[in-house]
Amino acid sequence: xxxxxxxxxxxxxxxxxxxxxxxxxxxxxxxxxxxxxxxxxxxxxxxxxxxxxxxxxxxxxxxxxxxxxxxxxxxxxxxxxxxxxxxxxxxxxxxxxxxxxxxxxxxxxxxxxxxxxxxxxxxxxxxxxxxxxx
Amino acid sequence: xxxxxxxxxxxxxxxxxxxxxxxxxxxxxxxxxxxxxxxxxxxxxxxxxxxxxxxxxxxxxxxxxxxxxxxxxxxxxxxxxxxxxxxxxxxxxxxxxxxxxxxxxxxxxxxxxxxxxxxxxxxxxxxxxxxxx
Numbered sequence: 001x002x003x004x005x006x007x008x009x010x011x012x013x014x015x016x017x018x019x020x021x022x023x024x025x026x027x028x029x030x031x032x033x034x035x036x037x038x039x040x041x042x043x044x045x046x047x048x049x050x051x052x053x054x055x056x057x058x059x060x061x062x063x064x065x066x067x068x069x070x071x072x073x074x075x076x077x078x079x080x081x082x083x084x085x086x087x088x089x090x091x092x093x094x095x096x097x098x099x100x101x102x103x104x105x106x107x108x109x110x111x112x113x114x115x116x117x118x119x120x121x122x123x124x125x126x127x128x129x130x131x132x133x134x
Numbered sequence: 135x136x137x138x139x140x141x142x143x144x145x146x147x148x149x150x151x152x153x154x155x156x157x158x159x160x161x162x163x164x165x166x167x168x169x170x171x172x173x174x175x176x177x178x179x180x181x182x183x184x185x186x187x188x189x190x191x192x193x194x195x196x197x198x199x200x201x202x203x204x205x206x207x208x209x210x211x212x213x214x215x216x217x218x219x220x221x222x223x224x225x226x227x228x229x230x231x232x233x234x235x236x237x238x239x240x241x242x243x244x245x246x247x248x249x250x251x252x253x254x255x256x257x258x259x260x261x262x263x264x265x266x267x
Binding site: 015021024025027028029030031045054055056058059060062063066067074075076077078079080081082129 | 161162164165166167168169170173175176177180181184201204205206207208209210211212215258
């Protein structure tokens with residue numbers, strides 16, 4: 001097939017999250033759980049700080065793949081487990097790195113595996129994107 | 135109250151049709167840090183899934199305490215890409231309830247069809263309901 005190699009890193013991007021990012025995502029998604037923007041609420045339920053929405057992390061983690069594939073394909077399946085929270089400091093924010101690697105090459109499709117790390121630990125488990133080739 | 139194991143197999147009434155609008159897609163795309171904000175992001179169906187999960191949490195006999203819910207897993211499986219102008223109707227069914235340690239894991243699938251009744255995407259969510267400490 002057309003030059004896709006298992007194990008090849010096809011995209012890599014580091015995203016800087018701030019509290020603004022979380023508020024914007026809350027509004028766009030409709031998930032207004034206050035643990036994603038209020039320190040006092042986060043602390044009262046025993047969290048180490050305000051957390052990024054898992055779905056925000058899932059949402060941007062696929063973007064490097066979308067940008068890489070362009071009009072050569074589309075995301076037909078995307079799954080993940082939320083294994084660790086991303087704590088977003090009010091001043092420093094949080095830095096999350098996505099590395100996208102080709103995991104499998106099939107007939108007319110690719111599986112792209114995402115490694116998503118924050119504070120030197122992975123935050124998404126089994127993050128897999130199926131790209132159906134156009 | 136523990137999570138009700140009889141939820142498995144339960145199907146909820148379809149939600150009101152959701153019209154996928156260009157500006158909402160752009161707003162969501164900006165929020166997930168996309169560079170091309172005219173493409174419908176792969177996780178956009180979460181906006182529609184929200185309404186179906188609200189049905190589940192509101193079910194009187196479900197036994198799901200929202201303040202104890204953590205999002206465990208998520209998946210989107212598409213038959214075709216979503217396009218602007220799609221009118222999507224979602225139907226939720228509970229596919230599994232498992233107890234693991236003191237926690238319950240509830241998996242629910244929101245099947246979304248277009249105005250012609252053709253399948254577009256299924257959003258599958260696993261919620262972890264933490265038990266009493």
